[in-house]
Amino acid sequence: MTRGRRDGGRVHPGQVPGGALAWLRGRDPGLAALRRALRAAILTPLVLAGTYFGLDRPDIAVFAAFGTLVLTLFVDFGGPMRERIAGQTALILATTVITCLGTLAGRTLWLTGSVTFVIAFCVLFSGIVSSALAGATTSLLFAYILPVTLGGPLGAIPAHAAGWGLGGAASMIAVTLMWPVPASEPLRVAGAHACALLAGRLRAEVDCAPDPAVHGQALDTAVREARQGVADLRKTFYGTPYRPTGLSLSSRAVVRLVDQVIWLGSVLHRDPPRNRDALSELMVCETKMATVELLEHSAALLQADVSVPHGLDPHVTRLEEARSRLEESMIGLLPRRSAVPVARAGNGTAPAAAPGPADILIGSLGPSFRAQSMSYVVSAIAGNVQLAVTARQRSRRDRLLGRRPPGSDSALSSVRERFAAHLSRNSVWLHNSLRGAAALSLAVVIAHLTGLDHAFWVASGTLAVLRSNAVSTGQTVRRALLGTVLGFVVGAPLILALGAHPVVLWLLLPVAILLVGMETAVTAFTAGQAGFTVVLLVLFSIIDPEGWQLGLVRIEDVALGCAVSLVVGLLLWPLGAAAALGRVLCDALGDGARYLRGAVVTGLALCDRAGAADPAVSDDDRRRALASARRLDDAFREYLSERGTKHLALADVTALVDAVTILRLTSDAVTDLWSRAGQAPGHGRAAAGQEILDSCESLTSWFESAGRALAGGGAAPGRPLSRPVVQAALRGSVSRDLRAGTEQGTATAVRMVWMADHLDTMRRLQAEIDGPVSAAAASVRRQRARRRDLRAGLTWPRPPTARAGTRPGSPRRD
DSSP, X not given: OOOOOEETTEEOTTSHHHHHHHHHHHHSGGGHHHHHHHHHHHHHHHHHHIIIIISOOHHHHHHHHHHHHHHHHSOOOOSSHHHHHHHHHHHHHHHHHHHHHHHHHTTSHHHHHHHHHHHHHHHHHGGGSOHHHHHTHHHHHHHHHHHHXXXXXXXXXXXXXXXXXXXXXXXXXXXXXXSOOOOOOHHHHHHHHHHHHHHHHHHHHHHHTTOHXXXXXXXXXXXXXXXXXXXHHHHXXXXXXXXXXXXXXXXXXXXXXXXXXXXXXXXXXXXXXXXXXXXXXXXXXXXXXXXXXHHHHHHHHHHHTOOOTTTTHHHHHHHHHHHHHHHHHHHHHHHHHHTSOOOBOTTSSSBOOOOOHHHHHHHXXXXXXXXXXXHHHHHHHHHHHHHHHHHHTOOXXXXXXXXXXXXXXXXXXXXXXXXXXXXXXXXXXXXXXHHHXXXXXXXXXXXXXXXXXXXXXXXXXHHHHOOSSHHHHHHHHHHHHHHHHHHHHHHHHHHHHHTTOHHHHHHHHHHHHHHHHTTTTTSOHHHHHHHHHHHHHHHHHHHSOOTTXXXXXXXXXXXXXXXXXXXXXXXXXXXXXXXXXXXXXXXXXXXXXXXXXXXXXHHHHHHSTTOOOOHHHHHHHHHHHHXXXXXXXXXXXXXXXXXXXXXXXXXXXXXXXXXXXXXXXXXXXXXXXXXTOOOOOSOOOHHHHHHHHHHHHHHHHHHHHHHHHHTTSSOOOOSOOOOOSOOHHXXXXXXXHHHHOOHHHHHHHXXXXXXXXXXXXXXXXXXXXXXXXXXXXXXXXXXXXXXXHHHHHHSOOOOTTOOTTOOTTOOOOO
């Protein structure tokens, strides 16, 4: 055995206990699973003993023991203690009501099946509201499954509710007193860290501008750290099975911040264009420094999570003033530049080729466009940070009265948006909810029809093995049955040997519960299922001794539940999350492309009085793009958590998901660009507008074709064109605006060029995801070909005599 040294009473990491603890922390971050398992292992036997011996009511004891086990082992709310207590209280009340409904529904068969489907669907589908509610679905379903399968008269409702209420009271003790988890918000911490690193990267870029040779190494280091910070934020965001958000204003603001930080990282990833004009470079640097200060203070405020007087308002004001001065400098300097005479060639006989006014404008707006994009997204980040901190620091009275900070939406409107987003045929959450509800209702009905004494195990077996595709469900069926058999092999001899010694059974119960609790972090699913079998064997042997026959009954019931789960998986969703992800990506890319097209059309309408656009149409496009993004988030998480072989590299899938985010936020930026513009004077921009519109159509058509290819609706669109958007018609329109000499005309020219730059950015995004799109489309075609071959192999062969024009069994015609 490895030995460690001791110095001054300190035990060095070389010792076995330290190494074991480090290994456990690596498998169970924060020891969350161990904390839940210890709570359940201690409290469940205590509550069972108190109700069984103290009250002498086995019916209350069953519900008290399961209530304690379910409410402490299968759910663990996060956040401050106040929010945890509120969440646990709401869960106890909800599960108690559901327990009563389950007792009522278990009396007649037709009522059992229909009510089970409705309740299971509502519980599963309501998880889209918040991650806390999604994490509590197992507890809510067990609270219904237990009474509806055990049955009982109407007079049993008080006993069932009392038992479950006692279990809930024990769980409240566990949450508040037994190793309460430290308040932590990893998403907020990761977001603050990423913002700080991005601010450092931008500051290093400003420092490097005067002398790249001196500060180049520092800039390279800052670039690497910023990319790693964004990658860590993405990993934290997608590291949970559910979208880490709730109905609180603070959590919603932090989640919105994630997309904006990812987009800011993509904006900074592009190398800054060089600007040889000293005055323009000065204005760009001023805007960058204002952006850096706002981003640094946003990161510090988000990290500290403490409201300060005026918050970020002074820094936001400074950035807005810097943006205005940058735009005004571009508008004011360009007409004077165009008046500079063109230099002649060295021999004085012919003029040298020099750019015209439009070329000067277009060439000088590159650095300012990047600075304008950065300032826009950082302003949005600061707004969400300010909202998150302000909402959290509200008084209790303001929370109770529903008073919200200005510019924030209500929790009810957020719920409506989330439900509306997932009422779609391509919603992974809707598929999972329908499939789970159908499987549980079918399992309960079959258990009642067959007259099984322990129908609860049929439903619990169905719930345990139901996965997102038939293949994964089949694999989990094998593991569940193997675990149940192993649990029977271990538990049956124990029951036989220790049946006459109930004290030993009581001592064995917490050990089995501890094994079940550590299944998600340390042990495998099979071991957890074996532990759950031992827990049930011991628990029911204590309450209602039946001997080793109970283990055989459990094996039969679990096998039936697994069969139900496999059949429902084959019927409702045999292809799993990978196929669903392709369809949701198709919707998201298509809706994002339509939103970009609508934003460009709206901007072009403001460029020329002859144009007209309906702002409501653009708002509808934005809502559809947001809804698709929400469905994509859930489909991507389901894809990450799904067992089995992944046919695509994770980096390629992540690039496609990020592309949807960048496409949507770029459309937001185009909309914001023209929201601050007045009506442009005169006409004459139709040709330039048509050129920009044609380029936009080419871009959006490519994204739509890529989406269809990801869903299996065609081949990949191929490598997009790399030519810039700015062409002759746009140069001509800009030249006319400069010759007119009006400030509004020049401002319109600047915005037209910036909008064209946004479209060029989308072209670069197309080039970046062209490889992942082609790889994903090829994988979809291969999977479809395999499924066709499988169906062909399963098709019943026709008899040799069954040819065209004949029927099987008819005489042959010579």
